[in-house]
Amino acid sequence: MKFDIQPNTSPVPQSERDIILQDPGFGTVFSDHMVVIKYSDDKGWYDAKVTARAPILLDPAASVLHYAQEIFEGMKAYKTPDNKVSLFRPEENARRFQKSAKRMAMPELPENIFLESVKQLVTIDKDWVPSIEGGSLYLRPFMFASEVFLGVRPSKEYLYMVIASPAGGYFKSGTPAITIWATEEYSRAAKGGTGAAKCGGNYASSLSAQAEAIEHGCDQVVFLDAAEGKWVEELGGMNLFFLFDDKNIVTPPLAGTILPGITRDTIITLLHDRGYDVKETPYSIDQWREDAISGKLKEVFACGTAAVVTSVGKVCSKAGEFSMGNGGPGDVAASLRDQITQIQCCIGEDPYGWGMKLDC
Numbered sequence: 001m002k003f004d005i006q007p008n009t010s011p012v013p014q015s016e017r018d019i020i021l022q023d024p025g026f027g028t029v030f031s032d033h034m035v036v037i038k039y040s041d042d043k044g045w046y047d048a049k050v051t052a053r054a055p056i057l058l059d060p061a062a063s064v065l066h067y068a069q070e071i072f073e074g075m076k077a078y079k080t081p082d083n084k085v086s087l088f089r090p091e092e093n094a095r096r097f098q099k100s101a102k103r104m105a106m107p108e109l110p111e112n113i114f115l116e117s118v119k120q121l122v123t124i125d126k127d128w129v130p131s132i133e134g135g136s137l138y139l140r141p142f143m144f145a146s147e148v149f150l151g152v153r154p155s156k157e158y159l160y161m162v163i164a165s166p167a168g169g170y171f172k173s174g175t176p177a178i179t180i181w182a183t184e185e186y187s188r189a190a191k192g193g194t195g196a197a198k199c200g201g202n203y204a205s206s207l208s209a210q211a212e213a214i215e216h217g218c219d220q221v222v223f224l225d226a227a228e229g230k231w232v233e234e235l236g237g238m239n240l241f242f243l244f245d246d247k248n249i250v251t252p253p254l255a256g257t258i259l260p261g262i263t264r265d266t267i268i269t270l271l272h273d274r275g276y277d278v279k280e281t282p283y284s285i286d287q288w289r290e291d292a293i294s295g296k297l298k299e300v301f302a303c304g305t306a307a308v309v310t311s312v313g314k315v316c317s318k319a320g321e322f323s324m325g326n327g328g329p330g331d332v333a334a335s336l337r338d339q340i341t342q343i344q345c346c347i348g349e350d351p352y353g354w355g356m357k358l359d360c
């Protein structure tokens with residue numbers, strides 16, 4: 001697929017960009033360009049372009065605005081020590097994007113077009129990749145139903161886009177260990193639902209739960225299974241790991257209600273290599289409480305592209321609260337975070353070839 005490259009004629013001046021990149025925050029400032037590819041049932045994928053980032057015109061009857069046929073991905077571009085730019089396992093994002101599309105009855109964007117679109121945007125906006133420690137250019141590929149039609153059926157037209165936003169740290173407080181709220185009120189996904197798809201609707205339905213967490217003074221919400229309200233699933237946007245004595249690890253299984261995180265997969269592989277016994281098996285909130293109080297549980301951490309690896313220090317719920325050890329950050333979480341961020345920036349060993357350095 002050929003991309004029509006239309007450079008932004010009034011990009012953000014370098015002096016302004018340099019100031020932004022010193023402390024970009026998360027998700028509020030954007031690079032100069034975006035990718036747009038159209039799809040229709042008749043023409044397939046067409047009209048690929050890299051163009052100045054700008055608002056898009058949507059008809060009020062565009063079906064995404066009514067029935068929420070929308071999916072997205074989240075990935076990052078990193079600055080390498082030799083001043084190049086790298087991606088981390090981007091083909092995994094491409095594959096997951098296809099799976100999400102399938103679940104939401106949307107067309108599957110070919111893997112090579114997804115990868116090319118991301119590379120094109122990173123190349124033209126490479127000066128937007130922050131050099132600060134922990135900095136990255138957050139990339140947001142997404143697709144939505146754009147057909148002007150109010151009937152309930154899959155849209156016949158879609159827009160695929162990629163935008164980019166420089167990012168510093170993820171959690172505002174920058175705290176080393178987070179506190180999470182175990183909600184009994186809300187669930188995130190049920191059997192047969194869309195829990196394994198990265199779709200906007202999952203996030204829309206998680207916001208009340210996240211608000212409940214914040215009301216209780218917590219940073220994030222943890223969801224339990226929808227059927228029994230017993231089994232630990234994941235946070236609003238991060239997967240969970242439980243570390244016990246003697247190199248035993250538990251993480252909830254991918255049984256359709258959990259988002260298959262690429263960071264989750266990365267951590268499972270790295271822990272295996274370190275000699276851990278990683279079990280993908282259900283773990284209940286009651287067991288969690290018991291193991292935390294008895295001291296059997298050594299560390300709990302959450303993971304995802306945005307925050308990489310973050311220790312969970314405390315869990316609160318209507319039943320009371322409990323802490324992991326002294327409630328501080330864990331050593332295994334910290335060492336995994338270091339190892340992963342090094343691979344992402346193409347520093348140190350990368351036995352699986354996960355880092356992809358771009359020539360731009």
Ligand SMILES: *Cc1c(COP(=O)(O)O)cnc(C)c1O
Pocket residue numbers: 074198234235236237238239259260261262263264303304305306
């Ligand atoms: C994106 C996401 C994750 C983390 O996936 P990564 O590929 O590791 O970034 C976890 N849970 C949910 C609900 C997500 O949307």
